[in-house]
Amino acid sequence: MTTEHNAPTDAESLAVVVDVTKARPGEATAAAGEFQEILLEVGPGGGRKQRFQGRLLGQARSYTTDGVELTRVYLSRKGKYVVHRRISEWSDFAAVSWIKDWKKNWRDIFDIDEQAWADYTVEIIESFEDLAGRIPSKIYRSLVDMTQHPQTEDLDI
Numbered sequence: 001m002t003t004e005h006n007a008p009t010d011a012e013s014l015a016v017v018v019d020v021t022k023a024r025p026g027e028a029t030a031a032a033g034e035f036q037e038i039l040l041e042v043g044p045g046g047g048r049k050q051r052f053q054g055r056l057l058g059q060a061r062s063y064t065t066d067g068v069e070l071t072r073v074y075l076s077r078k079g080k081y082v083v084h085r086r087i088s089e090w091s092d093f094a095a096v097s098w099i100k101d102w103k104k105n106w107r108d109i110f111d112i113d114e115q116a117w118a119d120y121t122v123e124i125i126e127s128f129e130d131l132a133g134r135i136p137s138k139i140y141r142s143l144v145d146m147t148q149h150p151q152t153e154d155l156d157i
Contacts, residue, residue, distance in 0.1 A: 011076055013064075014046055021118050025026075029113060030130070031157055034055055034056065035053045035055055036054075037051060037052075037053060038051065038052055038053070038054045038055075038056075038074055038082075039051050040082075040084050040120070041086075041118060041120045042120050042121070042122055042124055043119075044119055044120075045117055045118070045119075046076050046086075046118065046120045050122055052076055052077070052082065053076065053077040054074040054076040054082060055074060055075055055079060056072060056073075056074055057073045057074060057075050057081075058073050058139040058142055059071060059072040059073070059139070059140075059144060060062060060134060060135075060136040060138055060139050061083070063150035066089055066090070067087065067090050067091075068084070068087075068088045068090075069085060069087050069088075071083065071084070071085050071135055071136055071139065072084045072085075073131070073135055073139055073143070076124075080124055080125065080126060081124070081125040081127075081128065081130075082122060082123070082124055082125075083122070083123040083124075083131075083134060083135055084120070084121070084122050085120065085121045085122075085123075086118045086119070086120050087118060087119045087120075087121075087151070088118040089119065089130075104109040128143070128147070131143070
């Protein structure tokens with residue numbers, strides 16, 4: 001499933017997390033212990049679910065004038081890449097609930113992971129090269145770097 005949306009630029013991307021301890025994008029197969037069951041929300045409001053065996057490679061959260069987009073990239077057991085997006089418009093956020101309690105829980109204002117409403121999409125990508133241009137460039141650059149360099153490099157110094 002693919003949707004068109006206003007993709008944020010790198011200047012608008014604020015948070016990127018890449019799991020370099022297990023992520024090896026060039027590998028189509030890996031030890032069974034590295035994969036786990038992934039359950040993704042899909043559709044308007046995330047009312048449907050899709051499940052597969054895989055592992056998280058990286059994620060990025062982007063803030064724009066329209067809203068917030070959280071993009072997660074997974075590697076499936078069969079070597080395909082799964083791009084999961086959660087897109088929330090600023091109007092989706094329940095302003096009354098966080099304004100009312102801002103004095104005691106002001107940090108919760110910035111915790112958008114707990115927001116109830118968003119549109120969720122899942123896109124299955126066949127090859128690593130096809131990820132370019134479909135995911136935030138910060139995640140892609142990190143994944144490319146991990147494939148071109150060893151995870152741990154011993155320095156003889």
